[in-house]
């Protein structure tokens with residue numbers, strides 16, 4: 001056979017196998033036996049072994065995983081990945097409907113689409129010229145992580161989709177969906193592990209999420225992940241004007257879409273469907289803790305806008321969680337960041353729909369009294385989706401006389417200081433501003449992933465630092481020395497160096513992260529981003545008044561007051577001064593584009609290999625600051641491949657597509 005004929009055969013084989021993959025994995029309707037499929041696949045591998053240069057990214061053999069990564073690259077999403085607000089039960093659903101009806105009278109005539117609320121990991125998939133080019137996690141909704149290699153191993157993910165202008169098959173499209181594990185696949189996976197005497201997975205959701213966040217994609221390839229796509233985030237072509245139309249269109253492009261969906265003409269019909277599906281859902285092959293109700297008409301959906309991260313035009317109808325009985329072995333009292341004392345139930349560990357629950361909240365001390373909950377009681381615990389489990393009731397009929405009543409402690413369990421009851425609320429507070437438990441929570445919040453993201457500064461280390469009086473505020477973190485860290489339990493050279501490095505690196509965080517880290521009551525990510533955008537630095541925020549604060553989107557009167565209260569406190573003023581001294585003083589730069597054109601505007605870069613000076617994150621940041629875009633994989637749209645030592649397959653891809661390759665110095669030249 002000539003090479004040319006063999007090449008034709010090879011291309012044909014790729015097509016055929018991809019088609020059978022689609023029939024089997026996306027439509028669940030195979031037409032050939034597993035044996036015949038394996039024959040085709042073996043032939044493909046044989047040809048590829050002799051002609052490695054023929055292998056392209058969409059070959060079915062590319063789904064087996066590639067060389068492990070050392071870390072995930074960050075990816076900007078083309079549009080914010082919004083979340084959903086929850087409605088528990090029918091009444092909250094009707095309340096939602098009334099709210100949006102008030103905003104727009106068109107809601108009265110609206111129809112709805114309902115889909116199962118899949119419980120897995122959100123993924124964002126980019127296609128360029130019909131090729132799967134990039135896949136990312138949700139991350140914080142604006143920036144996710146590049147998990148392209150892992151996603152390629154999902155057999156229901158199309159590596160190629162049709163492109164045809166006349167049929168509105170788009171050249172560029174970004175879609176969103178959920179990667180999940182079916183119940184039957186999960187049971188099979190666990191049965192295999194059990195037969196090998198290995199540790200079992202707890203539930204499909206965590207297993208799905210964990211499987212996709214692997215640096216080694218061959219691990220992902222071994223996990224039975226499925227995919228359902230339900231949203232188009234961006235497209236180069238017009239997209240259908242209804243959610244039902246979008247689902248059909250996505251299916252036409254070859255994406256797996258949920259076969260389970262409902263259409264309702266009124267809110268009454270919506271509720272009937274939700275209630276009926278509440279019973280039915282136990283027969284589905286995946287976990288769904290609710291249904292997603294969506295306004296079908298996209299124009300109306302869009303014009304309703306969003307509250308924070310939740311679009312108004314959709315609602316997650318959540319089913320009540322599962323209740324289980326267990327023993328309450330103790331009640332601990334936790335001191336929160338603001339000094340509030342919360343009772344925590346310590347439970348005999350119990351499995352609630354795949355999650356081992358050892359603790360549950362008891363809300364407040366009045367609740368314990370009202371419900372007559374005693375230490376040693378049998379109690380009912382409930383867990384609804386991702387919400388923290390809570391105690392519903394005790395079972396007094398099961399008492400044997402050994403149970404002990406509980407009352408609020410006379411003083412703070414952490415520092416022994418006086419306790420005050422808030423007259424308007426049920427909460428008790430520790431009034432000691434330097435209470436170590438409060439400080440611990442404050443530092444935990446400061447270092448957390450959503451705030452200053454200090455890797456390696458977990459709860460246990462924070463407790464050690466506070467107990468040993470090495471820190472008295474978040475600013476003290478920046479004065480820690482290696483010698484101090486080495487005096488702590490389980491601290492060696494490497495661990496101390498890593499922590500100090502992570503603390504130092506956190507100085508580069510943008511202002512909104514620092515604002516989240518300050519822990520002002522009511523200021524979450526959305527408000528922090530808006531505050532940073534408006535005030536640009538902490539000096540301006542310090543000078544703000546109630547009215548200034550109220551002009552910030554998402555800052556209502558309570559949050560504005562809470563910010564002012566926070567700023568007024570002397571220890572917080574000291575904290576800010578100390579942060580400034582240590583160089584933790586991020587400023588939002590205002591770029592005046594007309595004077596200083598952004599040098600990399602309109603250019604898309606892919607970064608690969610180890611650069612001589614910059615980390616990949618730093619290089620990406622530099623590119624973005626100068627108006628460029630950073631993408632995770634090379635396509636025809638890539639302007640430059642920025643390459644360092646030990647580059648991998650991206651280099652080959654750039655050569656194949658004729659994408660220019662540059663080094664770090666050339667990047668600096670471009671910025672001059």
Ligand code: IVH
Pocket residue numbers: 082083084115116117118119121122178230231292311314316
């Ligand atoms: S629509 C802006 N549809 O549930 C539109 N989300 O609790 C919002 N989810 O973050 C998403 N199944 O990851 C939508 N059929 C479905 C879904 C779904 C699961 C997830 C999604 C979202 C989360 C919100």
